[in-house]
Amino acid sequence: MALTDTFVKQVKHSGKPAGDKYTDGAGMYLLVKAAGRYWRQDYAFAGKRKTLALGVYPEVSLAKARQRRDKARELLADGIDPGIAKRAEKLATAVAATNTFEAVAREFHINQSGGWSPRYAARWLERMEKDLFPHVGRLTLTHISAPILLEALRKVEKRGANETAHTLRQTAGQVFRYGIQTGRCERNPVADLHGALKPIVVKHMAAVLEPLKAGELLRAIDGYTGQPSTRAALELSALLFQRPGNIRQMEWAWIDLDKAMVTIPSAEMKRRLAQKLNGRPHLVPLSPQALATLKELQPLTGHGRFVFPSLRTGERPMSENTVNAALRRLGFTGEEMTAHGFRAMARTLLIERIPGISPEVVEAQLAHGKSGPLGMAYDRAEFMEQRRQMMDVWAAYLDKLRRGAHVVPLREAA
Template sequence: MPLTDTFIKALKHDPGASVGSKYSDGHGLYLHVKESGKYWRMAYRFGGKQKTLALGTYPTIGLAQARRRRDEAREQLASNVDPGLVKQAQKLALANAQENSFEAVAREFHAIKRNAWSESYAEKWLRNMVKDLFPHVGRMQLPSITAPLLLSVLRKVEKRGARETAHTLRQTAGQVFRYGIQTGRCERNPVADLQGALEPIVVKHMAAVLEPSRAAELLLAIDLYQGQPTTKAALQLSALLFQRPGNIRAMEWEWIDLKHAMLTIPSQSMKRTKMHKLNGRPHFVPLAPQAVAVLKEIQPLTGHGKYVFPSLLTGERPMSENTVNTALRRMGYSGDEMTAHGFRAMARTLLAERLPDISPDVVEAQLAHVKSGPLGAAYDRAEYMEQRRILMRAWANYLDSLKDGVIKPQRKLA
């Protein structure tokens, strides 16, 4: 007698049946009831051998669907096709499809490259993929993803105002497709067809004071700053050393040799690729007498700890990345006028315009700008150290000369 939904639902496992109980529905279909659940099976013969085909688990697969799957298998048998082999081929095709999906290839590429990338870049690369590309094209195989489809996804990113992210995603998607071509998952890269399709990025330079008179006003305002002494010192050294804001705020006392007037920033703390962080030279910053004086003044305050500019909340971390910018706002400088990073632009501009005897190559080396080409690394070698010392002293003296020409700051002081 054929099975019914009511009968199947009421079935319970028989503890006395060690291998479970079987209930036939006809034409080879039966329900195998075990302690672990209820399983649809089909018994059939092919090539003179008795075989069993798994059709799913109840209640995920109901009676009607189990019967349809049985009938499909019987049609295959009638065509002299083994339904068991068909199922294996389908399972393999599904596995291959999942392995060749955009997400699978992207994650494989990420796993290969992440050891050569910085941790922050590797994390950002995958985070952007998970947020914006995987939900839309992650399950698709690479050959089925067209340029118009990919553009429609990137347009969604543009619409929320993230133009730069859209351009970044276009580049990272291109990396995935190129890797797909290399590994035989696809034959072409549709990203190439998106050249010029996205809204352009309007590059906005970091706000900075670039005129000597305004630089003089800023420097005097810093000297008269009434906030935290460490914040004042960070402002002063930002101007004197013109290093990246992250290297200023995370500066450690063990990097500083006051006797020989040298700040040595370890390679791993510099803005470099992971390979260059591991294998590169440290970055040397000669200290002019004015910089040494600033450090000696705050040494009694923070010299007992790790950081020159520790967080006010805990000495276990450096000051916040917003501290210098916040101080500039308190002094009356808006974000469109001056930022912590603007001290680098200020130095680079005024050095070129007001101290032309200083070699541009020495300035670029002191800014830690990596030059391309075979001579790129040469600018950070020891034979340039005397030129760097001259540069840093000349720059500090020039800043003093600017302040000497200012009678009264025009900004509010904190």
């Protein structure tokens, strides 16, 4: 007699240790135990009696159990052991789980992050977790086509993050290349997305690039009435033209006032992890004007670690927004000048307005990486004389601009 849904739902365990069996036909039966109700199917294969587990009630209904029974009988008719087929299917599912985009991406991240900076490694994974894993993370690499990936990237574009969308396209490409290398897929659909995303409109950091405007900026800095350390940060940003992060995170241990030199450790520079670990420190000669600024500041912050400590706690450097906020207070909008703009200002005026300045020396002082032996040579200590002379000339030039003196441009003189 066939079972019914009502019977299966209401039947109770009788208390027998082995449980109670209720047949449904064709070898299928319901095994009722104290722990639950289980679907089973007895069958014979190659002269041996075997039992196949069809599922647990109520997760597997009576109708679903009968479907599984019928599928098993079809396999038997084709000469296939349904028990072995079930184990093979389970194994295939487990293998597929390791081939999902998220699984492969996390594996790639673990393998590669040792060669990345901690910040880059964290950012790489954060972008994936936020924008790609929720949409394609559960799909196997072989099931992700270019249109599917593009749909996920379009969601990033819709919130205006075009640059992030392009970055995610590149990182997804890394995952697929790793998938090809490890046998998880055979092709990389990212290549088919070339030109599919909205272009990135590069917006350069605002900077003062004209001598007259630079003079106005310098005079405004002289008249700054906020915190003395903030004014000093503005002054050194102009005099040293280093990256804003290296200015605000500058430590007194890096500074040798007697030798008029700042030595920024390689680990603090904007470099790849291998370069941070093995690269040379970046040397910044100090002009007399820069030395005077530091000596004036030393009694205020010299007792601590940072040259420009946070006002809230001396254990951290000043906020990355401090210099920008000071520029706004001085009347310079974000479209006119930024903390990063001091670098562009120095590079432009040094090369275009001051005779005899070598562009290669300027680039070296900016810590812009260059390929080839010539570029690396300018990072060596024996070229410090050119840098030191340039920094002194630059400081003197800024003094002239501050006073409003007329400086003839190099190209006009020619």
